[in-house]
Every structure is written in structure tokens, then in C-alpha cells.
Amino acid sequence: MTEIQKKGIPLALAKRDVLGAAKTGSGKTLSFLIPVLELLFRQQWNAADGLGAVIISPTRELAVQIFEVLKKIGRFHTFSAGLIIGGKEFKVEQERISRMNILVCTPGRLLQHMDQSAGFTCDNLQMLILDEADRIMDMGFQNTMNAIIENLPPQRQTLMFSATQTRSVKDLARLSLKDPEYVAVHEKAEHSTPKTLSQHYVVTELPNKLDILYSFIKSHLKCKTIVFLSSCKQTRFVYESFCKLQPGVPIMHLHGKQKQTKRVDIFRKFTSTQHAVLLCTDIAARGLDFPAVDWVLQLDCPEDAETYIHRVGRTARFDADGHALLILVPSEVEGMIEELKKKRVPIEEIKIKSSKQQSIQKQLQSFCFQNPEIKYLAQRAFVAYMRSIYLQKNKQIFNVTALPAEEFAHALGLAGAPKIKFVKKAEKKLMGAQPAKKADTEDESENETAAAAAEEESKDEKEEQAKGQKTKYDRMFQRKNQDILSEHYNKLVDFEGDKVTLGGGMDEDDDEDFLTLQRVNHEIESDEDDEEGEEDKDEGDIKDLDDENISKRKLKMTKKHKIKNMPKGEKVIFDEEGNAHAEYEFINEEDFLKAGDAKTQIKAFIDEKSTAMETADKEDKEIVRQKRLEKKIKRKERERAVTEGYSGEESDVASDEDNVSAMSEDESESEEEEEEEEKADRKRKWYEEQESESEAEDTKKQKVIDVAEPQTLEDQEALALKLLGAA
The missing domain is CATH 3.40.50.300 (P-loop containing nucleotide triphosphate hydrolases)
Structure with a gap:
């Protein structure tokens, strides 16, 4: 056995909490797999006992490797072991996870099963093992591990192994360790890496x-x-x-x-x-x-x-x-x-x-x-x-402003370096930390060096032109104003995120957009300047882009992108006096409570609306009754005109007053007739045309003839002639 196995396995078999630290490649995996199998075998663990041990690793590849070692050394045992990692079918794992005695997993997948798998419980857990414990307990897995630990029973054994072990009091308190044994095999060694x-x-x-x-x-x-x-x-x-x-x-x-x-x-x-x-x-x-x-x-x-x-x-x-x-x-x-x-x-x-x-x-x-x-x-x-x-946190080692970005872009095969916003921010912070005098002197020196570099470049170009030896790629990379951005890169640029400040720079609060193009210095012009600009345009003068209030990107924007950047309007409502109000306006709580508490206001509102509805209902019924009365009067007048035309002096026709009184008496009957007519109209099919008024009058003429009862033979003859004429 290795040193970590000699010291760690006996403590683990004695059911002590262990913090194991040893060099890479020193056999830490067997230091916790052997105690897992041994302790479960001593307790005669079987499928009915449920989950006995959980082994958590920070990466999927390490979990696969631990599981392969577990299969090799545990093939003579009857325990059921499972590998639970992301990227596999979750439903298949759900079906089998409740039958597992030992689980090798990653933190995210384990928490997902704790939340979503119905039959999965850790109430009977005996051992919790964390491989690469310092990585699992850092900020990246902090929330996940806290949620997992809440679902585990406090009465358990915990083993933690890593090449660089954590001894943070906070981390150990989160795991609720009980008098842990710190096994540091190579802590007193001359070097923390292997001698070979x-x-x-x-x-x-x-x-x-x-x-x-x-x-x-x-x-x-x-x-x-x-x-x-x-x-x-x-x-x-x-x-x-x-x-x-x-x-x-x-x-x-x-x-x-x-x-x-x-x-x-x-x-x-x-x-x-x-x-x-x-x-x-x-x-x-x-x-x-x-x-x-x-x-x-x-x-x-x-x-x-x-x-x-x-x-x-x-x-x-x-x-x-x-x-x-x-x-x-x-x-x-x-x-x-x-x-x-x-x-x-x-x-x-x-x-x-x-x-x-x-x-x-x-x-x-x-x-x-x-x-x-x-x-x-x-x-x-x-x-x-x-x-x-x-x-990176350690700014003494990692300084992004000290890197030659342009040369690095050329080394990758690019014609130029994309402009990156966070680099400019870092440069601004450095400039702000330095005194103003130093900044001025640095600017002067940079200008001098830039002028010298420009002179050297011009000399080199002249020498190359004198030689006359240029390849196709040299000519491509020496072009002026070339578009170095491919179509894929243009898809990364978000026009919607471009915000122009009054000073001409980018908005510092926008940290999402890392890829930006160089902006033009914008200045807000007054109305007088606009008028002068219009006069200049009339004269035919052409302004440079630097003097316009529009950037190069905005000039290249399509109509679709311009519509995206347009400010969105807000819906307003106008009152009776013509004043504009927002669609939803809120009042203060004090103003609201002046009219009483919420329950009383709700009750008053319901009563007010119910009374308004009742009065409106009565008014509607009265209007309907008047319309039906008018219809009845017109109908009686038409019937009277028809009877007068056929009966002459012999027919007895009631006066207008009699008609009105009759209509008032037969109002209920007329309403019933109207309802029957409406029902008949509703029952009429779409292909059945409604009868015209003339046809309806003709049918009434044919069916209704008002005559007095015949008394003599002459009266009967006259009635027969009328019937023949009506037919």
C-alpha cells in the first residue's frame, strides 16, 4: 500500500471522518473505495437497505474513472452500484437509482435526482465521500453542495480526499464533520510534487x-x-x-x-x-x-x-x-x-x-x-x-493591458484585433489610478513612439515597393480599410446593445457585449448648428463622418435593425378633460385608505355597480315594451285598413281609441306572439328566404275577412261573391 492508503484506510474503517491530502498519483481512489465496500459488507447491506454510500467528484470523466475502479475491486460483492452523471438519459437513471447501494456521481446530477426522482431517498446513508474535495467545496459548487448536504442525514461518515486539501473552517462546518482526522502524507515533504x-x-x-x-x-x-x-x-x-x-x-x-x-x-x-x-x-x-x-x-x-x-x-x-x-x-x-x-x-x-x-x-x-x-x-x-x-482574480499575475493584442491577433491568422470593451475599461482604471501628470507624459511619449513607428512603417513600405516582391497574402493584409470581420463574427455583434454616451464612448454598465467596433466621437449640436449644416448642404459642401452625429455602424444598419433600436411608445388614456394618463396608475396607500379599508371599498363598489345594472335593466325593459307597443299599433292599423277596403259600410270597425285600449289589454298576448315569431325566425334555415311584407299582407287578406253574420238570402249571396273574389 501507499502512504495515504496505510494511514487513511484504518481510520476510515474505524468510522472516523477523514481529511486526506496526498500527491497526485499516490492511490487516493483506493483509500476510500476499499472502506466503502468493507463497511457495507460488515453490515450485510442488501438491496432492501437502500443507498449506503455516495461518492461525489467534480467532473464526469473522474466519476467514470472511479466507477471503473469500483467495478474492478467490487466484482465479488453483491452490491449494486450506479454511475450518475450529466449527458445520459435521465429517465433510465430514474428507473434504476432507487435500487442502488453505491452511487458515483457529479453534484449537479445528484441534486437533480434528489429534486425529481420520486423513489430516491438518502435517509439511510452511511458514508459520504468527496474526491477532489477542494474543488467541490469552492464557489462554483457552493449552492449545489449546500442543497445536497441539506438532504443528507447528519449521522453519517464523511471522507474527503484531494492533492491540495482544504482546511477552511467554513467548509468543514458546512459538512458537519465530527473531530476529523487530517491525514497529510506529504505535508512535511520537501516538494509538493512527485520526485520523479x-x-x-x-x-x-x-x-x-x-x-x-x-x-x-x-x-x-x-x-x-x-x-x-x-x-x-x-x-x-x-x-x-x-x-x-x-x-x-x-x-x-x-x-x-x-x-x-x-x-x-x-x-x-x-x-x-x-x-x-x-x-x-x-x-x-x-x-x-x-x-x-x-x-x-x-x-x-x-x-x-x-x-x-x-x-x-x-x-x-x-x-x-x-x-x-x-x-x-x-x-x-x-x-x-x-x-x-x-x-x-x-x-x-x-x-x-x-x-x-x-x-x-x-x-x-x-x-x-x-x-x-x-x-x-x-x-x-x-x-x-x-x-x-x-x-482572473490575481491581478499581479494576470494583466490584460500588458498583452500585445494586435500582435496576438496576427499570430492567430487574423488581419486585425477585434475591439474588446473590457480591455478599454481596464486601461481606464489604470489611467485613473495614476496621477494626471504621469498620464500626460505617457500620452506624449506614446504619441512620439507612434509617430516614430509610423515613419518606420512608411520606410518599410517604400523598401518593399522598391523590391517589388509581394505575394497574394501580403497584398491582402496590407489593404487599407478592409473589413476584417467574417459573417460569423457579424452574427455575434448585437446592434441592439450598442449605446452611445454623450462623451462618445460605450455605456460602462453594459458588460454583456465583448465584441465592439470603434466608435465615432459624437457631439450634440444645437439648432443653430443644424441650420448652418443645412445651408452648407445647399452650397454643396460635404462633411466628414467625424462631424456628423451618426456613427459608421448606424449608417450601415438595415431598416430592421433601426426599427429594433427605435424607442418604444407607452400606451396612454385621455380623460374627459383631454389630459393624458398612463394605462395603469397607482395611488399611495394613505390616499387609498381614506375611503375606508379594502373590504368596505370592495363592498361599496359591488353595491354601486349592482344598482347601476338594475336601473339599466329597467330602462332597457321599458324601451323594449314601448317598441313592441308601437309594432302592435302599426299592425292593427294595417288590419283595419284591409277590412275597411273589403267590408265597406257593412263591416264594423273599432275606432282608434278602441284599438288602443284593445292593444293595452292584449299587450301580454302580443308579447307572446312576438316571442313565437322570433323563435320561428331562429328555427328558419339559412336557405329559407323570409317572406316579403307584400306576400304577408296577401296571405292575411286571403285568410282574414270580417263580415257580419248573414241573415237573408241576399246576404249569403254577397258573402259567396266576396269569398270567390278573395280566392
């Missing part, structure tokens, strides 16, 4: 980093190398461009933006390959056991000494030999070397022979010129690197 690891660093300018990397790969074709970069976008760009360069060794890349299945495939492929180069981010910096890694090359500076220790720990594991190379920019050297000395890391400086160094800048320029996707990746890689430097 040789460590060196190189100081170079930022634009030369990719040249050094390519030269290193070409001179180490029969080695297994891991290269660490600071961001996923850099990793993707270097991978795509180096694959096109074909250095003669398999190149792979591993970062957090890939899908889980692809990450696992790359992890296993690199593990089984004898000679390869793996470009990766810090996702592969902790705990992963790649066999027979010869070199660990850190192209970008790590954020602190602990990250450096974890990165170089991928080589020289157990008793094997290994080499580590750190590439530093001149502004990072002093601060980083001091940090490494504090952590007892022995590192020496070496220098690269200029004869063995190859330049790939022209090839990258050719790739960006021919392939817009490579150009897009280069732009994203540039911004990602500058942003990673800007966001």
Missing part, C-alpha cells in the same frame, strides 16, 4: 505561443502529451488548425462544450493510444489517470499554484517518470514563480533554441483567408483568451 517529475518553464511573448507548441509537437512525435489551455474556444481553434497542419501525430481535444458520449470516447481513445497529443481545458486537470503520459505542457498560465499541481499530476504517477513545461508571458513570470515557491514546487527556467523553432503564422493566415469557419474560431479564441485573463 522534472519541471521547467519558458518565458516567451504571447504571439509566439502557437509557434512554440507546434515546434514542440514536431520534435516529440513519439511521446504522449497533454496540452492545457484556458478556454474551450481556444482548444477548438488550436485543434482545427493543427489538424490541417498535420504535424505527424494523432491530435485530440477534450473540453466541456462537447457531448458526454464524445468526451468518454476521447478519454478512452487517448488512454489506449501509445503516441498522441491531447488538447484540453482544466476539465482534465484533476484526478484523471492517463497511463504513460510523458509530457504535460501548459500553454496558458494556470489560475493559481494548486491548479498547476493538479495539471502536472497527470504525469509521473506512482513511480513513473514525467516532464512538465510551463509557458509564461513576461507579465506573468514574477507573480507565478512566487506562488509556486510558496507551494514548494521546484521549477527551473529553460530557453528554446531559435534554430528549432518553426513559425506557422503564414499558414494560419492562409487558413483564415480560405476558410471562414477557421477565421470565426480564431476570432472567438482571441476574445476567449483575453476575457479569461481579464476575469
